[in-house]
Amino acid sequence: MKKDTKGINVEKDEFSEWFTQLMIKADLADYTDVSGAIVFKPTAYAIWEKIKEETDKRFKKLGIENCYFPLFIPEKSLNKEQEHIKGFAPEVAWVTHAGETKLNERLAVRPTSEAIMYESYSKWIRSWRDLPLKLNQWNNVVRWEFKHPVPFLRTREFLWNEGHTVYATREEAEKEGDEIIKIYDDICREFLALPSLIGKKSDKEKFAGAVYTISMEFLMPNGKAIQGPDFHHDGQNFAKAYGIKFLNAQGKEEFAWQNTFAFTTRMLGVMFAVHSDSKGLILPPRVATNKIVIVPILFDDTKEKVLDKSRELERDLAKFGAVLDAREEYKPGFKFNEWELKGIPLRIEIGPKDLEKNSVVVVRRDNGEKEIVKINDLNKKVGVLLEDVQENLFKRAGKFLKDGIANASSMKDIKKTINDKKIALGPLCSSKSCEDNLKFESGGAKVLNIPFSQPSVLSKSKCIVCGKKADYFAYMGKSY
């Protein structure tokens, strides 16, 4: 227990309590009277807007268009694809009444929009000329999970993009997988400063209704893995369930090929958790609205001079979203702590002595390093430093992920890896019973995904669970 009660009063090691305090004290989220649903406060929501903007720009280059489908899905539509409904039914929030009137049919609050979108697709698509159809929605979805909710990481309502594309051939559809994962990976690396493990989900863990799922997996500070953005190739499964057929160029009727893909607000939580420390939030500069805070050191006789210069700096650094903390009722030390808690990437301290030397002190949030910078060089220097912070966070997250992976060639190895709060990489066969046994014997580890690049020793490797020939090396671990 640390002393300062305004700041976070536990170390990051006590992850669960630390994360909860971070949410509230860094002003990212708040709880509501609806269990599992949170308020996305402006700081966090602005980052989501940034992610949307950057992702959307890249989608548009691929010819993906935005649209909006209804929130409510009639029960009979949802029931058309058997695997899909099995996957989602336990978590659906049902609307049964409007005002005093009982509805004739229950309406699902969308857990995802396949069912309602594909009813429309089946009406809209007639010939190969209507393909490809590439639509996307940025919306809210509800999945009433009964597991313990955690802000951003597991909430009963969340925000996301859901892309739903339709192609005339399997080849075209599958090719899109690379394009979309590349976009998601860019956003995670370049903006959120987060590397990930990319691979195929096992059949057991893939999306309900998909032929296969490509996922990005992240490692959390508590040693649990968490699934991030994903891409599902649905083959013709939904096309058959919803009757999405087209006349090909030869005039023959065929079922269409489909994909879906999503990036959710969960990634905000992953980013907050991975980069931040016991002092509070650490934000990658590229997603921070306010990248700089200016804290003037005020004494009675030099106050006006220092404040004038501070205001001038605030204007000069406006393109970095610089904010000036000119409050006189708080001491500088108090302000330093508060802005560290809130994760502003750079702090500029300016006092009368600095002013005499025409310089300021710049302090990095990521590593606490201080530097004296001439005011004339400040604008340029700050740009360099912010890029440096961004890069350092990415490197640090890369090291954390790399150090968090251990090779495993036996169930004993797996258990040790889990115990060490790490992810295991080891050989498995593709049978569902081995996955079930893995979970049971390891105390909860599951297959996260199967990396595309497989080691050459695969051909000689045996499944960790059953000892028969391995089909692949997979990442395994406990997961959200």
Next chain:
Amino acid sequence: MKKDTKGINVEKDEFSEWFTQLMIKADLADYTDVSGAIVFKPTAYAIWEKIKEETDKRFKKLGIENCYFPLFIPEKSLNKEQEHIKGFAPEVAWVTHAGETKLNERLAVRPTSEAIMYESYSKWIRSWRDLPLKLNQWNNVVRWEFKHPVPFLRTREFLWNEGHTVYATREEAEKEGDEIIKIYDDICREFLALPSLIGKKSDKEKFAGAVYTISMEFLMPNGKAIQGPDFHHDGQNFAKAYGIKFLNAQGKEEFAWQNTFAFTTRMLGVMFAVHSDSKGLILPPRVATNKIVIVPILFDDTKEKVLDKSRELERDLAKFGAVLDAREEYKPGFKFNEWELKGIPLRIEIGPKDLEKNSVVVVRRDNGEKEIVKINDLNKKVGVLLEDVQENLFKRAGKFLKDGIANASSMKDIKKTINDKKIALGPLCSSKSCEDNLKFESGGAKVLNIPFSQPSVLSKSKCIVCGKKADYFAYMGKSY
């Protein structure tokens, strides 16, 4: 009934059927299996994104921040403000089950977010230092109206902004009304090319829970009025219901002063309806993603030359979102009709003879005027023409609105005005019973709003309904 069956086959006079066909044939919306909920197709949704972007930019300048609150509102929260719940209860969609589990308490799908936001506000606001608090959401809301739904104009789910601000004093709060209405009016005029009637709602028609409502009213082609964006000053009504109190600078506890304001996707429907004609959609250039279509006139011997030039023009005019319709399976006349139906503001026709003269034919969608333009002047000329189209649509809409208002000084006048599909302007007293009688005796007219600028004859005028002294001149009409 017109001949062409791909286009709209009724005149605009038959408004209801015309509007329905416009929605489907111009690819703006589609119906779904959920009655009253529509698909916002990409053309329409892109316009909504443009509106959001422009409005949001202006909100941010006022210091309004975006956030996101949960979709679901516990019944007991919704019930706290009596007028508010009375206004919304008949239209609330209720979630009663999650998966197989019956919930302990019904959850309202938000019809508006006062209830859930103000529960949080009451926790967050402690002192005058926390004020003003200016938050906004861009989200979806559900109001299960039992009136006949119409795409965009009256849908059971719609998209909007909901601004919710809190101030320490009534004066500051009320001042915001001008700022917000100015923004909404700018967006309507400058982008949607729509003038409106701005004024105060009568007590009977104001927002449920507000002290007063300022509304923007529009006239539809069928002579009905429709309410657009609005601003509500809530006084301390919600602050008292939800316990939003703060310590003022003197250390005394006070209730806060609040406003709410909204701009909804209904305005897309108003814009489509007012500007478009029997040939199809007409879009103001500033909101059209694709402002120009290039239709090459193709003959066997000159095809490649014309197509090459067309592609070059498409690149040159990329900043106007120019699209090239190079399909060879359709004749130019077919394409002209199709793009007129879809409302692209300018069409460029280019054939071998034009090419010889280094010119093209430019056709305006708003008035059908053709002009021969030298290719060298095209980029500049197109910019001028698009501004001209924008201005012409605004003027035309202004004339339509002006011509659609008639002075009324008796109930007979009102009836005639309604019969003529117009809005009446006349003197009324503020009693609720006179408003009730107005509706009954006129056959459905209600008070739309009360303009801020009142005529000098007011002091000598008598209420149309009861003959006693009039309190104001009001706009009256049938309304959506």
